[in-house]
Amino acid sequence: MKLITAVVKPHRLDEIKEALQAFGVHGLTVTEASGYGRQRGHTEVYRGAEYTVDLVPKIRIEVLAEDDDAEQLIDVIVKAARTGKIGDGKVWSIPVETAVRVRTGERGPDAL
Amino acid sequence: MAPAITLAAEAPKLSAANTGFMLICSALVLIMTPGLAFFYGGMVRVKSTLNMLMMSFISIGIVTILWVLYGFSLAFGTHNGLIGWNSDWFGLSNIGLTELWDGYTIPIFVFMVFQMMFAIITPALISGALADRVKFSAWSLFVALWLTVVYVPVAHWVWGADGWAYKLGVIDFAGGTAVHINAGAGALGVILVIGKRVGFKKDPMRPHSLPLVMLGAGLLWFGWFGFNAGSWLGNDDGVGALMFVNTQVATAAAMLAWLAYEKIRHGAFTTLGAASGAVAGLVAITPSGGAVSPLGAIAVGAIAGVACAAAVGLKYKFGYDDSLDVVGVHMVGGIIGSLLIGFFATGKGQSTATGVFYGDHSFTQLWKQFAGVGAVLGYSLVASAVLAFLLDKTIGMRVTEDEEVSGIDQAEHAETAYDFSGTGGGHIGGAATALAATETKKVDA
Numbered sequence: 001m002k003l004i005t006a007v008v009k010p011h012r013l014d015e016i017k018e019a020l021q022a023f024g025v026h027g028l029t030v031t032e033a034s035g036y037g038r039q040r041g042h043t044e045v046y047r048g049a050e051y052t053v054d055l056v057p058k059i060r061i062e063v064l065a066e067d068d069d070a071e072q073l074i075d076v077i078v079k080a081a082r083t084g085k086i087g088d089g090k091v092w093s094i095p096v097e098t099a100v101r102v103r104t105g106e107r108g109p110d111a112l
Numbered sequence: 113m114a115p116a117i118t119l120a121a122e123a124p125k126l127s128a129a130n131t132g133f134m135l136i137c138s139a140l141v142l143i144m145t146p147g148l149a150f151f152y153g154g155m156v157r158v159k160s161t162l163n164m165l166m167m168s169f170i171s172i173g174i175v176t177i178l179w180v181l182y183g184f185s186l187a188f189g190t191h192n193g194l195i196g197w198n199s200d201w202f203g204l205s206n207i208g209l210t211e212l213w214d215g216y217t218i219p220i221f222v223f224m225v226f227q228m229m230f231a232i233i234t235p236a237l238i239s240g241a242l243a244d245r246v247k248f249s250a251w252s253l254f255v256a257l258w259l260t261v262v263y264v265p266v267a268h269w270v271w272g273a274d275g276w277a278y279k280l281g282v283i284d285f286a287g288g289t290a291v292h293i294n295a296g297a298g299a300l301g302v303i304l305v306i307g308k309r310v311g312f313k314k315d316p317m318r319p320h321s322l323p324l325v326m327l328g329a330g331l332l333w334f335g336w337f338g339f340n341a342g343s344w345l346g347n348d349d350g351v352g353a354l355m356f357v358n359t360q361v362a363t364a365a366a367m368l369a370w371l372a373y374e375k376i377r378h379g380a381f382t383t384l385g386a387a388s389g390a391v392a393g394l395v396a397i398t399p400s401g402g403a404v405s406p407l408g409a410i411a412v413g414a415i416a417g418v419a420c421a422a423a424v425g426l427k428y429k430f431g432y433d434d435s436l437d438v439v440g441v442h443m444v445g446g447i448i449g450s451l452l453i454g455f456f457a458t459g460k461g462q463s464t465a466t467g468v469f470y471g472d473h474s475f476t477q478l479w480k481q482f483a484g485v486g487a488v489l490g491y492s493l494v495a496s497a498v499l500a501f502l503l504d505k506t507i508g509m510r511v512t513e514d515e516e517v518s519g520i521d522q523a524e525h526a527e528t529a530y531d532f533s534g535t536g537g538g539h540i541g542g543a544a545t546a547l548a549a550t551e552t553k554k555v556d557a
Contacts, residue, residue, distance in 0.1 A: 044318065045378045047388060047424045047437060051316050 039087030140338025141229035147331025154324025159519030167239035193276035240436035241299035282484030288399025296443020301496030362413030366393025369417025395445030402462035454478025
């Protein structure tokens, strides 16, 4: 199994969710995140005091996938997340040893 | 304040209209203090929100009691030019319900409670300069001492029938000197003693909620009509209405001026700038609104908007941590408003005194204004610094650095301003009785 993590622009969440559902993914986890890459941040000004805000709001999507689906799933996410402008984010995957569905105790791919 | 109405033959009679109007104005002035709490509370970081709100709220509690006990008597009794006294007013123990405020058409009780609201908000104004770092017990004691040693005498100078500044002819319609310069200079005195916040000029200290700031500014603007128009103590000659109009006009002008300054200097029309500009205008028109024309009010507001927008940057240059710009807005705005009377007074408002641009183009009124501004500024600055020094050497003014960094709300109030986590954020601790009481209402941990 693989854990696919995507850190992307918040307003792409709905497209990504729909694309993943169409692909047949049954569950995912979303957290609010902040960070920066090449986009860097922006400047804010409060009573003349300028602040450079370099952490930009992002969302982090985590999906577990079977090994055979992983590359294709990554492509689905990348396609749905892309706007072509700087700051679109990153997607990566790492191997996962095991997964358990808490309710039933099913293990491995059955738990997905 | 209005000079006593001197009708040729008969003494003033109680006016139900003026009495009702003044009671409503008193309530309007009260709402300014919670408004100020929101204005300041939104400007601090999340971890100090409750402390900021409470610094204003506690003033309502403390000052109300002290004002009834002795504050009103010391501020408004007739004694000498520096301080007042009237034993009948001590504890409000011997005032008849229909006994009129001397020369006016409203009862003493009404005047007393109207002035109480002024005495409440003035120390609360100082709190904005002390964000994030002052022990709540020390602040509470400071409010009581500052009211007694600074506010009460200064109010007497400016508004007491035998106060020296009042008799000299210094014009302060509703508190440019007694409230705003007084609070602003007091704030400066205190912060010079207690020092900066941890991380000042280094850590980002963004306002955590500009909507709260706007809400507070709105409440202040609304309540300020009572503060300003009510300061004439009645509506028999239209001066109160002039003040009402000028309050609106100057505030609008100052908001626009601040925004224009910001757009040119910093490239954006900021929300905080709009709120700050409005408050700067309200401050500047407070002393001057009864003396100037509506066109004069536009000038007063516009000048104050630009001057205060520029002044709030000085703290970074000189390194004093006037956290939420009490000095930059209230002291500077109060000085601007008080001195501009010396230029823009038409002689057709609250008195016949004219400024440089009107009448015989005399500088007389301007020098009087300088005297009032200088005396209040100097006295409040020094006396407030001494009070802060004494408190710091005895009970200590500041929380520990650890408490300040991790958040004064938790250290001083044992609460958190916002819980958006949805997880409850902890378990119920404490005595068994507390657990029993919450058994049916468990925190969703």
